[in-house]
Amino acid sequence: MHTVELLQEAVDAARKLGYEVRQDWLGGDGGGHCLLRGRKWLLLDIAQSADEQLEVVTDALRCEVGTTKLVKSRELAERINVRSAA
Numbered sequence: 001m002h003t004v005e006l007l008q009e010a011v012d013a014a015r016k017l018g019y020e021v022r023q024d025w026l027g028g029d030g031g032g033h034c035l036l037r038g039r040k041w042l043l044l045d046i047a048q049s050a051d052e053q054l055e056v057v058t059d060a061l062r063c064e065v066g067t068t069k070l071v072k073s074r075e076l077a078e079r080i081n082v083r084s085a086a
Contacts, residue, residue, distance in 0.1 A: 001075045003050045010057040013070040014042050019060065033060035054079070 011021055019033070019042040026045035031053065033042045042060055044053045058080050061067045071077045 001073055003054060006073065006076050006079070007050050007054045007057065009071070009073055009076050010054060010061060011042075011044075013067060013076075014057055014060055016070050017061070017064050017066065031056045033063075 015021055017040070019040045021042045021044065023044045023046050025047055026043070028045060028047040030048060031043035031045045033040070033056065035041070040060075042057065044056060046053075058076075061071075061080050067080060068077065071080065
């Protein structure tokens with residue numbers, strides 16, 4: 001599966017888990033995820049590559065209960081689980 005498709009699947013899963021997703025130009029400094037005033041936020045830097053953005057999203061998904069039920073592709077599941085096992 002192409003990285004852009006994995007990114008879209010990951011963003012969809014994050015939204016289903018309650019994340020507010022913002023995709024903005026942050027100058028390549030990177031995004032991240034946080035909890036602010038009781039709301040989960042996922043900030044993606046569109047100046048970064050799809051692979052770098054995907055890493056930000058998978059990092060957020062690793063912290064969530066129920067992620068495995070929302071992930072459909074084997075490739076995305078492996079990206080989430082490989083990092084958490086390291």
